Amino acid sequence: MSKVVVVTSGKGGVGKTTSTASIGAALAKSGKRVCVVDFDVGLRNLDLVMGAERRVVYDLINVAQGDAKLPQALIRDKRIDTLSLLAASQTRDKDALTEEGVKRVVEELRGMFDFILCDSPAGIERGALLAMRFADEAIVVTNPEVSSVRDSDRIIGLLDSKTLRAEQGQRMDKQLLLTRFDAARASRGEMLSVADVLDILSIPLLGIIPESEDILRASNLGAPITMNGSTSQASRSYEDAARRLVGEAVPMVVPGEKKSLFNRILGRRAA
């Protein structure tokens, strides 16, 4: 049974692409056949974060329009052979992507992979709607910050109305991935807490990813953090989220919360 998961947020820059790449790599490492698909037509970036920017020949639009066959366009990862990428197009014509085309590509991908992760563009325009259109479930990426939470609320509304599942009267499962979380700041009341965000958005929690320098290092290198052998907290958090996505019961830990009193005092002084 293959699953199509849209990674979406409404707001830009909250970590959709990073999360798609990191969870995709973690799933693939556990033996699942995974395809990550970049829906950000015109501003593709998933290829760069995955370290495959020089290997893109054909893209999603080429396949959707029938100019290339899907196997020609899929880029198989050189490090994890169960992981593939379908890049977005750099073409500026956003209308090049049609609903019928996307439907055909997604259906074909379902026959080849266990997980299809659709990296949505920011916003609530056509590209974002197409990315979620044929999804079975959604990961809503949110920062603990007012504008991100507001936009996520909007996206949740769209997931409940504009997806095929919703229109057919079926339930659309949505899970929250809280990224760039800083437990120390949250505990000082400077940042929305996990409970605050869950309370406001009222969808189940898939994972909490701490703010981490290792994330930038990973995208600098073009190697998702779950792929490069990193033992950082962010990497472990993404791996836990991936395991929860396949239905494993992984206890939720708030990353960075177990700071010693000494560090906490230092942290308070510094802030």
Added chain:
Amino acid sequence: MNLFSLFKSRGTAPVARERLQILLAHERVTLGPANLIAMLRDEILATIAKHVEIAPEAVKIKMGQEGSISTLEIDVEIPTEKIAKRNNAMRATAAA
């Protein structure tokens, strides 16, 4: 920043939380006709289920949106014997 505010440092997160709660309560109604439709769907079905037992496969739901108009079609098949049973029960309680 004075010495007093150092001691008082209460954090701004509660303000963020409160502002969001107020804002979203409003936006969910004005921007989310779809949410409203989903809510109506659930409540209508719950109301029907309160009075007659309906098999999940006997319910057809269609939600749509065209321009500024949202539509909700609910097609429920209720076997006539259940309606008769229900009417008899109601008559009995009315007589009592």
